[in-house]
Amino acid sequence: MAKTICKRLGLLVVTLLLVTFLAFLAFSILPGDPTHSILGLNATQEQIDTLRAQLGLDLPLWQRYFNWLAGLFTGNLGTSYNYDMPVGQLLAGRVGVTATLAGLAFVLIVVISIPLGILCARYEGGVVDRVLTVLNQITMSIPNFLLGFLLTFLFSLVLRWFVVGSFSAATAQGIGDWLGYLFFPALAIALPKAAMTVKMLRSSILGEMKEDYVRTAYSKGNSKGAVLWRYALRNAMIPVITFLAMTIADIVAGSIVVEQVFAVQGIGQMLVTSIGNRDYPVVQAIVAFIALIVVVCNFAADALYRVMDPRLRQR
Amino acid sequence: MLLNVEHLKITFHDRDSRFDAVEDFSLSMEEGEVVGIVGESGSGKSMTAHALMGLIPRSQADISGKALFQGSDLLAMSRAQLRQVQGKDLSIIFQEPMTSLNPTMKIGRQVEDALRVHTRLAAGERKARALEAMALAGLPEPEELYSCYPHELSGGMRQRVMIAAALVLRPRLLIADEPTTALDVTIQAQILDTLKDINGREGTAILFISHDLGVVRALCSRVVVMRRGLIVEEGPADQVFYHPREEYTRQLIAARPTRKKLRGGGGHG
Ligand SMILES: Nc1ncnc2c1ncn2[C@@H]1O[C@H](COP(=O)(O)OP(=O)(O)O)[C@@H](O)[C@H]1O
Ligand SMILES: [Mg+2]
Numbered sequence: 074m075a076k077t078i079c080k081r082l083g084l085l086v087v088t089l090l091l092v093t094f095l096a097f098l099a100f101s102i103l104p105g106d107p108t109h110s111i112l113g114l115n116a117t118q119e120q121i122d123t124l125r126a127q128l129g130l131d132l133p134l135w136q137r138y139f140n141w142l143a144g145l146f147t148g149n150l151g152t153s154y155n156y157d158m159p160v161g162q163l164l165a166g167r168v169g170v171t172a173t174l175a176g177l178a179f180v181l182i183v184v185i186s187i188p189l190g191i192l193c194a195r196y197e198g199g200v201v202d203r204v205l206t207v208l209n210q211i212t213m214s215i216p217n218f219l220l221g222f223l224l225t226f227l228f229s230l231v232l233r234w235f236v237v238g239s240f241s242a243a244t245a246q247g248i249g250d251w252l253g254y255l256f257f258p259a260l261a262i263a264l265p266k267a268a269m270t271v272k273m274l275r276s277s278i279l280g281e282m283k284e285d286y287v288r289t290a291y292s293k294g295n296s297k298g299a300v301l302w303r304y305a306l307r308n309a310m311i312p313v314i315t316f317l318a319m320t321i322a323d324i325v326a327g328s329i330v331v332e333q334v335f336a337v338q339g340i341g342q343m344l345v346t347s348i349g350n351r352d353y354p355v356v357q358a359i360v361a362f363i364a365l366i367v368v369v370c371n372f373a374a375d376a377l378y379r380v381m382d383p384r385l386r387q388r
Numbered sequence: 389m390l391l392n393v394e395h396l397k398i399t400f401h402d403r404d405s406r407f408d409a410v411e412d413f414s415l416s417m418e419e420g421e422v423v424g425i426v427g428e429s430g431s432g433k434s435m436t437a438h439a440l441m442g443l444i445p446r447s448q449a450d451i452s453g454k455a456l457f458q459g460s461d462l463l464a465m466s467r468a469q470l471r472q473v474q475g476k477d478l479s480i481i482f483q484e485p486m487t488s489l490n491p492t493m494k495i496g497r498q499v500e501d502a503l504r505v506h507t508r509l510a511a512g513e514r515k516a517r518a519l520e521a522m523a524l525a526g527l528p529e530p531e532e533l534y535s536c537y538p539h540e541l542s543g544g545m546r547q548r549v550m551i552a553a554a555l556v557l558r559p560r561l562l563i564a565d566e567p568t569t570a571l572d573v574t575i576q577a578q579i580l581d582t583l584k585d586i587n588g589r590e591g592t593a594i595l596f597i598s599h600d601l602g603v604v605r606a607l608c609s610r611v612v613v614m615r616r617g618l619i620v621e622e623g624p625a626d627q628v629f630y631h632p633r634e635e636y637t638r639q640l641i642a643a644r645p646t647r648k649k650l651r652g653g654g655g656h657g
Contacts, residue, residue, distance in 0.1 A: 084428055112471070159454040186592055198616070234459065284487065285482065285484050285487040285488045286487065286489055286491070288443055288487055289482065289488045289489065289490075289498075289550070289553075290490070290501070291442075292441055292443060292474055292475060292479070292480050293474060293475035293476070293501045293502045293505055294471040294472065294473070294474035294475040294476060294499070294502065294505045294506060295471075295505055296467075296471060299505075304490055304493070307492050307493075308490070311492075350509070357524070381489070381492065382492060383492060383537040383539065384491060384537070384539045
């Protein structure tokens with residue numbers, strides 16, 4: 074068990090190193106030079122060279138990467154070219170916003186999909202099941218930026234429940250403000266994933282209900298509801314949990330897009346702006362942060378998987 | 389009389405086809421009696437057992453006939469009434485010991501399941517009864533097995549767990565559907581001994597199903613021979629085994645795996 078954990082942790086670190094290095098590589102290959110966006114187009118070659126040396130951009134790729142890594146370990150993420158501010162400080166306020174958005178989206182996915190998935194399976198072929206199957210199909214095929222626009226249109230412009238762009242972490246008054254505004258973007262991220270989860274949980278439960286051990290449970294006098302809750306559900310949840318953990322990566326990716334649509338000032342919006350400005354220290358930090366979240370979530374999913382399925386536990 | 393089945397008929401229906409898995413099956417059993425059903429694979433033995441146990445969904449098949457168990461008709465009961473009998477007075481163990489237990493539930497909980505459904509016993513009392521049943525089913529060190537998971541046990545042990553779970557409320561009738569078919573020969577013999585022992589000690593009647601007439605003869609006083617959903621022959625076990633009337637029964641006897649054939653690795657269906 075301890076050995077497995079060590080192995081997984083090792084893998085986790087290697088993955089993070091690989092992802093951040095690939096990000097470095099990508100930006101060195103990409104056309105465009107950060108000095109342009111800082112100095113403007115009229116800068117002389119001399120000015121550009123001085124600045125490149127100042128920023129360390131004249132160093133070879135691997136050296137820049139190691140400098141960045143060294144900085145990471147001392148808690149120094151570099152300075153934003155664009156805002157002339159330590160990256161850590163720049164992102165501090167925004168990480169909380171995106172984390173809240175993603176967390177809220179995840180909670181919504183779970184809260185929406187688990188009961189509905191169970192309901193569909195329990196009353197397979199019933200009205201709820203049939204209506205939801207159609208709804209699922211529709212929801213799954215809408216990309217979340219479009220869903221974002223639809224929700225914005227409906228709740229902001231038609232119903233006037235909230236005003237797009239009215240939110241900033243600095244001025245928000247307490248948790249109510251946060252959740253009130255972030256609810257709709259979170260919903261835009263959550264709905265397609267929730268639809269998938271409903272579909273998956275439903276078929277997973279129905280699959281388990283055909284297993285031999287379920288027949289055994291019936292032979293003891295259990296009702297259908299008891300068989301579903303006490304026997305099938307736990308086994309049916311095992312693949313769903315893996316799926317949910319993997320959706321966290323999608324949620325973070327989805328928030329990059331949805332933050333644009335809803336004008337939420339989170340790291341996703343920052344990432345898009347910074348890529349445009351070739352503000353590499355900021356981009357690097359965000360990429361590393363997202364990679365960390367994804368890798369940690371997968372790690373957690375794997376651990377949970379072992380708790381749920383005794384066959385995977387090593388003694 | 390404990391069980392009296394008359395003209396049981398099971399017809400599976402798909403959208404466009406109908407299929408009689410069992411056409412006409414009748415059988416009666418006394419308290420404490422051990423009766424065998426033999427027949428080649430596909431002759432309708434399992435479906436007969438499942439129908440008696442109330443395990444065939446009514447959406448899948450039409451079931452007609454009568455099956456009086458302790459005086460009331462199993463086939464005419466509502467689901468709620470049936471649940472009162474299932475696992476309490478009437479129990480079953482299945483052909484597939486490897487998959488019949490819940491992989492994520494501890495052995496102890498699974499043995500106790502019928503107690504949970506049918507009684508209001510406290511946890512400690514349930515455990516005591518479960519351990520008793522596990523000992524009765526011939527499981528060594530029940531206390532230790534209690535908190536194991538199925539994958540930690542061999543096929544033979546899992547079948548004993550199934551037996552313990554089936555017996556925990558001391559049913560009047562145990563249906564054993566080819567309980568040893570998936571297991572190897574030595575384990576098979578031990579489990580048959582255990583069943584015999586249970587019948588002797590607890591007076592539990594056993595409806596023992598097998599494709600192997602020799603096994604049935606060793607355990608049962610009476611045998612019913614089935615073929616394609618019909619009964620072709622029945623009588624005292626020894627008589628059917630030594631003086632079969634039907635050609636089909638003779639073939640069944642001839643097809644038995646003898647020890648010599650097994651050692652030679654000869655195939656057997
Ligand atoms: N769900 C089902 N739908 C249709 N036919 C079935 C179903 N289950 C079993 N059968 C058929 O019923 C017949 C009897 O099966 P079974 O009772 O399992 O035989 P066995 O004597 O080997 O236990 C077989 O021909 C089988 O194909
Ligand atoms: Mg069978």
